[in-house]
Amino acid sequence: MSAYLKQDEPDNVNRLDHMRQGVLGTDASRIEGLLKVTGTAPYAAEYQLDDCLEGVLVTATISKGEVTAIDADSVLSMPGVVAVIDDPSLTARAAQGTAGEAPAQPAREVGYFGQPIALVVAESFEQARDASKHLKVSYRADDDVAFDPEAVEAEPQDGATSQGDLAHAMKEAPFSVDVTYTTEGHSSAAMEPHAAIAQWDGDTLTVYASLQMLNYNISELADSLGLDEDKLRLVSRYVGGGFGSKLGVSEETVAASVAAMELGRPVRVAMLRQQVLQCIMRRSETRQRFRLAAGEDGKLTGFGHEARVSNLPGESFAEPVLQSSHFLYAGENRELSMEVARIHRMTAGSVRAPGEAVGMPALECAMDVLAEKCGLDPVELRLRNIPDRHPANGTPFSSHKLAECLKQGAEAFGWDSGPRSPRHTREGEWWVGTGMASAARVHNVGEAKARVTLKADGTALVETDMTDIGTGTYTILAQTVGEMLGLPVAKVLVELGDTHHPRGPGSGGSWGAASICSAAYLACLALRETLAKRADVAEEKLELKDGAVVGGASLIDLLDGRDLAEEGHYEPGDIADDFTASGFGAFFARVRVNRFTGETRVEHMTGAFGFGRVLNTKTARSQCLGGMTWSIGAALTEAMLFDPVDGHLANCDLAEYHVPVNRDVPDLDVVFVEERDGAASPIQAKGIGELGMCGGAGAIANAIYNACGARVFEFPMTPDKVLAAMPD
């Protein structure tokens, strides 16, 4: 058995179901849990290095133009100030996810308000912060800069679908819907601000940073600095939330590196909270038009989804709003297209579930309008429109659990499939109603390597530069390896987040778990080959449990005093093109809406999800809870608000950008729908980090309508908008 697999074929053998340890798929608690709850898990800014300097970024007060002069002398005489760094290597933006090369340089060329332009370094944080406010900067500012995505021409995006004649289908259909929704920008707002400590020993640079994808970040940072990758080590053992914002190397990491190399002392740079919101990625606002045509039976004959998003000139990323619309519902006449407006707001990039996070809620609202027109239960409308194959390119689905999710979710929630009309229930000042939505999120896997070492003492060590951003990577790797090698979780040590280890896939796009656990699985298969030879059985027959061959020798005996190591290497092959692979699900929500203020409170939410093999029921459920919580924010409160005059982000902190707090989140039920998807990965697992928010805001919006009769077409559905749409 080779430890390398390029997966061209589905794997439906499900080896993991036939192992004996019984630890994978359980509710094992996080193996790093005690470090987190006692405050001893080190995040990027928390390594204690002697003689460490503190840096604070200085950001632009113009929206577009050029820094013409930085007057370092204006601060160098202040107490403790060591240097003003304005090297051309400083980066103006964060790298997009998987870029693998330097983001925009130099920082002196300003593309958006709040862009980092320099770094002030001092002996203490207080001194650096003070000096950063006093640094004199001169600019040449451009006039006629566009900030409003609706006020500029937009560029069409590649990848449009045009099939049949949608306009004709709309005209002919007994039921049709033509509606337009808007969504505002979202911020990842991870709790740990972006931070880095860089240390240069004259030859090698070590950077402790808060990053999701070290496998790409190392190239991005090396390219930014003009340094060879083998002179660079990145460490991200604990990441205080990412949600896309830490996919690419960001400005503080480059700035700390440049300063450390220039000054010969370690330098720590942590972004201020306002800087995190203003210079890391925003999710683009969107405008989305839906045209849905259906027959008497509610079956779609036409499906149109056209979206407009925005980004800075030169940025390749465009919020992939249509991603799941391409395959979620049937309809032979199809028009799907996107366009990008070029404006000078901060960089648009990945925020948790790019595309579906805003595309799915809007689509699911349009489907609710259609269900009402057809006089069909909204669950039934979805069930009738699940296609057999990808409706445009005809590829088969790798596995498809939408119907089961709809049915099991409806049952768990207690969904009433009877006739629906708004304002059926009032409790005092509150209208009470329910709504539902489908969930879909494309599944991806990426190339991944992990080394698994069976130690002579009968424990195992897993090493990879893969990260755990709260997703549970540490624990599911321990479980996967424990399952394959017959070890309890406590006997498996997992080391992550260090580029000295084999390259993992990085955490992003929900592909981390399936990819890295597949690499570990392959390493374990190769280890099992050797163990089987030593135990004189076929590998397929080798039963390992609790550190021994069942009824036979212990691992310690088989190892005979020597470690045994294998590097697993997984790569997706033809499966990526031969199948349409996606996680599916369904959301059900009950809300109450205040008839006088328009305030919405979510009372209960159920999510049913099918995402292949569940590696850990506890951490997978947490991912779903997190996604559903984000759904509440996207539905009701989260909106990045930009100043029309200079394009700056006006609500750039956690007091003004409203993420859900504890009291906003009610009881949430999560239902796992049993699935094994052999075309998704050799361990039959798909991603779950994002599916929990891919449609949930739509269920809440539909419940608002069912409660009070307000059809709102703008997310988030703040009280003012609900009130304005509420019938008398």
Add this chain to the structure above:
Amino acid sequence: MSSENTVSINGQPHALPDDPRVSLLDMLRHHLGLTGTKKGCDHGQCGACTVLVNGVRINSCLTLAVMHDGDEVTTIEGLGTAENPSALQRAFVERDAYQCGYCTPGQICSATAMLDEIAAGWPSDASDSLDGPMEVSTEEIRERMSGNICRCGAYANIVDAIRDVAGEPA
């Protein structure tokens, strides 16, 4: 600031910093290496920096270290260790009441003091009346923990973990 001025952190006396601009949070993180207390916003908006001062929870980013002459500060490191965790720390692990873990020390410090506030009969927006005994109800916990943001969205599990420790309401 003379060096006689001290603050007690987890039972150990520490001289207050010379620079009056140093927040209590930065004193903990930068001067003492007590990085269990987290900085999420530095503006009193997130609760990640919650510590106990004389038994009462506060946002340590919103207070200057020099204001704490003679005070007793307890941080997450003072509540328990990996070898000997507190009941809440254990419950957070058991209930998966976190994901990335960055808000977690603040949540646990906050919950520790919050349960005392309920026991002492301090009312909240979720309370039925302004005086009289308070229940440790789900709604009270949600309201009183709303100053601690968890962007990972672990709220449902945080409430469960706190309830495990507080016991079911009457």
